[in-house]
Amino acid sequence: MDHATLPVTVHWARTVPVGALADVLTLGERDRAAAVQNEESRDAVASSLVLARTAVGSWAGLDAGAVELHRHCPRCGSRAHGRPSASWRTVPDDVRRTPTPHLSLARTTGLVVVATTRAGAVGIxxxxxxxxxxxxxxxxxxxxxxxxxxxxxxxxxxxxxxxxxxxxxxxxxxxxxxxxxxxxxxxxxxxxxxxxxxxxxxxxxxxxxxxxxxxxxxxxxxxxxxxxxxxxxxxxxxx
Ligand SMILES: CC(C)(COP(=O)(O)OP(=O)(O)OC[C@H]1O[C@@H](n2cnc3c(N)ncnc32)[C@H](O)[C@@H]1OP(=O)(O)O)[C@@H](O)C(=O)NCCC(=O)NCCS
The missing domain is CATH 3.90.470.20 (4'-phosphopantetheinyl transferase domain)
Incomplete structure (x- = not known):
C-alpha cells in the first residue's frame, strides 16, 4: 500500500440472534436490544454493536471487550442517539495513548457493516x-x-x-x-x-x-x- 493512502477498514457480518451474543453484549447493550420490538431488528441492533466494538478493537489487536461505544446527537446533545464514537475500556497503557478510530455503522436485513478509520470522519x-x-x-x-x-x-x-x-x-x-x-x-x-x-x-x-x-x-x-x-x-x- 502506498504510504500516502488513507486506510479505511470495513467490517461486515451476517446478523445472528441476540441470544447467540448474550455473553458478549454489555448490560446496556442487552437492554438496548431488548427494547427493540421487531425480532429481526433486535438481532441486527445487537449484531451491529458487537461488530462495532470488534472493528474498533482490531485497530489495537484487541477484542470487543476492550471497547466502549458512545453516541452523541449534535442537534439535541443527547447521548442516547446520534453519531457513534468509541473509547478504550481496560487496555494496556500504550493502547490507551492511541486514539480510537472514527467509526460509522449501518444495518440492513440480515447484514451489518462498520467502517473505521483514523483518516477522518467516516460514514457508511x-x-x-x-x-x-x-x-x-x-x-x-x-x-x-x-x-x-x-x-x-x-x-x-x-x-x-x-x-x-x-x-x-x-x-x-x-x-x-x-x-x-x-x-x-x-x-x-x-x-x-x-x-x-x-x-x-x-x-x-x-x-x-x-x-x-x-x-x-x-x-x-x-x-x-x-x-x-x-x-x-x-x-x-x-x-
Ligand atoms: C443517520 C440515520 C439516517 C440512520 O438511520 P437508518 O437508516 O434508520 O439506520 P442505519 O442502520 O443506516 O444507521 C444507524 C446508525 O446511524 C448512526 N447515526 C445516527 N445518527 C447519526 C448522526 N447524526 N451522525 C452519524 N451517524 C449517525 C448511528 O450509529 C446509528 O446506529 P444506532 O442506532 O445503533 O445508534 C438516521 O438515524 C438519522 O437521520 N438520524 C439523525 C436524525 C436527527 O438528527 N434527529 C434529531 C434528533 S434530536
Missing part, C-alpha cells in the same frame, strides 16, 4: 439491492436539479451515497437530503453541490457493496487517495 450506509423505495422518494430525497433515477436500484444508490455523506458529517437526516446534489445513481459517485455549513468537505465518496445482494456507499472527510479493506466477521461466540 447499506441497503438490500432488491428493495423497493418508498412512494414519493424522488420528492423527498432528490434536489430539483438532480436527474430522475432510471430505476429503484439507482435510487438506492443515491440514497446510500447521501446517507453515507450525512452520517460522516455527523448530521444524518437532520440535514435535508435535497440540499445535497449528486450525480446520477447509475453513474460513478459524484458530488455536484453540498451545503458548506452542514457538509464542509473535502469528501471522498465511493460505492461499497459488501456482498452481491447488498449495495452501499462510504464517505470519508479527507483529501487524498483512500484504500479500503473489506473484511468479514463471524459474530456468534465472539468476546
Amino acid at each position: 450506509d447499506v441497503e438490500r439491492r432488491a428493495d423497493r423505495v418508498f412512494g414519493g422518494f424522488d420528492d423527498v430525497v432528490l434536489a430539483g436539479t438532480e436527474a430522475r433515477p432510471v430505476d429503484d436500484e439507482a435510487r438506492l444508490r443515491t440514497w446510500t451515497r447521501k446517507e453515507a455523506l450525512l452520517k460522516a458529517a455527523g448530521r444524518g437526516l437532520d440535514v435535508d437530503p435535497r440540499t445535497l446534489v449528486l450525480g446520477p445513481g447509475d453513474e460513478p459517485p459524484r458530488i455536484e453541490e453540498a451545503p458548506a455549513d452542514a457538509l464542509g468537505g473535502p469528501w471522498h465518496l465511493q460505492d461499497l457493496d459488501p456482498v452481491e445482494e447488498v449495495l452501499g456507499a462510504l464517505a470519508l472527510r479527507a483529501h487524498g487517495p483512500v484504500s479500503v479493506r473489506v473484511t468479514r466477521v463471524q459474530l456468534a461466540g465472539r468476546r
Whole structure:
C-alpha cells in the first residue's frame, strides 16, 4: 500500500440472534436490544454493536471487550442517539495513548457493516439491492436539479451515497437530503453541490457493496487517495 493512502477498514457480518451474543453484549447493550420490538431488528441492533466494538478493537489487536461505544446527537446533545464514537475500556497503557478510530455503522436485513478509520470522519450506509423505495422518494430525497433515477436500484444508490455523506458529517437526516446534489445513481459517485455549513468537505465518496445482494456507499472527510479493506466477521461466540 502506498504510504500516502488513507486506510479505511470495513467490517461486515451476517446478523445472528441476540441470544447467540448474550455473553458478549454489555448490560446496556442487552437492554438496548431488548427494547427493540421487531425480532429481526433486535438481532441486527445487537449484531451491529458487537461488530462495532470488534472493528474498533482490531485497530489495537484487541477484542470487543476492550471497547466502549458512545453516541452523541449534535442537534439535541443527547447521548442516547446520534453519531457513534468509541473509547478504550481496560487496555494496556500504550493502547490507551492511541486514539480510537472514527467509526460509522449501518444495518440492513440480515447484514451489518462498520467502517473505521483514523483518516477522518467516516460514514457508511447499506441497503438490500432488491428493495423497493418508498412512494414519493424522488420528492423527498432528490434536489430539483438532480436527474430522475432510471430505476429503484439507482435510487438506492443515491440514497446510500447521501446517507453515507450525512452520517460522516455527523448530521444524518437532520440535514435535508435535497440540499445535497449528486450525480446520477447509475453513474460513478459524484458530488455536484453540498451545503458548506452542514457538509464542509473535502469528501471522498465511493460505492461499497459488501456482498452481491447488498449495495452501499462510504464517505470519508479527507483529501487524498483512500484504500479500503473489506473484511468479514463471524459474530456468534465472539468476546
Ligand atoms: C443517520 C440515520 C439516517 C440512520 O438511520 P437508518 O437508516 O434508520 O439506520 P442505519 O442502520 O443506516 O444507521 C444507524 C446508525 O446511524 C448512526 N447515526 C445516527 N445518527 C447519526 C448522526 N447524526 N451522525 C452519524 N451517524 C449517525 C448511528 O450509529 C446509528 O446506529 P444506532 O442506532 O445503533 O445508534 C438516521 O438515524 C438519522 O437521520 N438520524 C439523525 C436524525 C436527527 O438528527 N434527529 C434529531 C434528533 S434530536
